Amino acid sequence: MARKGTRTSSFGSSGRESHDSTEFYNSKLYDQYSFPEKKQIEETELPEELRDSIIRADSRDLAQIPDHSVHLVITSPPYNVSKDYDQDLSLREYLTMIREVMQEMDRILIRGGRICINVANVGRKPYLPLSSFINTIMIELGFYMRGEIIWDKAASAGSSTAWGSWQSASSPTLRDVHEYILIYSKGEFSRKNSKHDKQDTISRDDFLELTKSIWNFPTASAKKIGHPAPFPDELPRRLIELYSFEGDIIVDPFAGSGSTAIAARQTGRSFIMIDTEQEYCELMRDRLLEFDPKNTLHHYF
Numbered sequence: 001m002a003r004k005g006t007r008t009s010s011f012g013s014s015g016r017e018s019h020d021s022t023e024f025y026n027s028k029l030y031d032q033y034s035f036p037e038k039k040q041i042e043e044t045e046l047p048e049e050l051r052d053s054i055i056r057a058d059s060r061d062l063a064q065i066p067d068h069s070v071h072l073v074i075t076s077p078p079y080n081v082s083k084d085y086d087q088d089l090s091l092r093e094y095l096t097m098i099r100e101v102m103q104e105m106d107r108i109l110i111r112g113g114r115i116c117i118n119v120a121n122v123g124r125k126p127y128l129p130l131s132s133f134i135n136t137i138m139i140e141l142g143f144y145m146r147g148e149i150i151w152d153k154a155a156s157a158g159s160s161t162a163w164g165s166w167q168s169a170s171s172p173t174l175r176d177v178h179e180y181i182l183i184y185s186k187g188e189f190s191r192k193n194s195k196h197d198k199q200d201t202i203s204r205d206d207f208l209e210l211t212k213s214i215w216n217f218p219t220a221s222a223k224k225i226g227h228p229a230p231f232p233d234e235l236p237r238r239l240i241e242l243y244s245f246e247g248d249i250i251v252d253p254f255a256g257s258g259s260t261a262i263a264a265r266q267t268g269r270s271f272i273m274i275d276t277e278q279e280y281c282e283l284m285r286d287r288l289l290e291f292d293p294k295n296t297l298h299h300y301f
Helices: 091-108 130-140 204-210 234-243 259-266 278-291
Strands: 053-056 070-075 109-119 144-152 178-185 214-216 249-252 270-275 298-300
Touching (some): 053 278, 070 234, 109 130, 204 234, 234 249, 259 278
Parallel strands (some): 053 270, 070 249, 144 214
């Protein structure tokens, strides 16, 4: 007997398989949104010398990377909180920099490509919701937001003692034990398998787990890796398997310690890593060579 589909209920329903949400998306809530038309995907072949490369450059100007030539962007921008690599920017200057980098990512991404941005909110007096500011920028640039993942770091995060007013309602402080991973699509919600016969690599169990909106995995040691704010290799590994095909090109415009490159190598993808700092470009090179000394690595620094 065929399974009966569900439709959006006026009262509520837990049934989601074969779900018809047409009524919901035709409601006034979505009046301001025009859904994309299916178009032919433009994809420019990436020059071979840019595959598996580390480039020392400002990600606001990547003229060497052709339009529509990469498939997935994974990054964690600097938070402008006085780390060793941070500039002392005003909030307006910082958000302008993020906007200009994301405009360049928009140029190099194929239609249907995705951007995943790992970000934490900062400060307390007042609290600065960087995730909200970045969401606004990305939507204004025309990206479709696909959701947000909460990275629960409670198991491995240091125990903050910034209580504010101890055991008093006068001014208690929330102690963040999470970060966000913001997910966007360019131009279309689905990703065509382009002109090549590329394969998915995600396992059934990973797919079931990673499509949940809360992820739990440990942080990375800044001292061990040699970077003030590294994200663990597991973060890009999950995003790469969930949002790209084998053989795709993965870009990180704030590449830092090179975790995205290592995850790309682990999963059979190519990468382009960009950072402004010579020290971190060399750190990436050394980590990659240690991980896989036999593979070809192009670097331009």
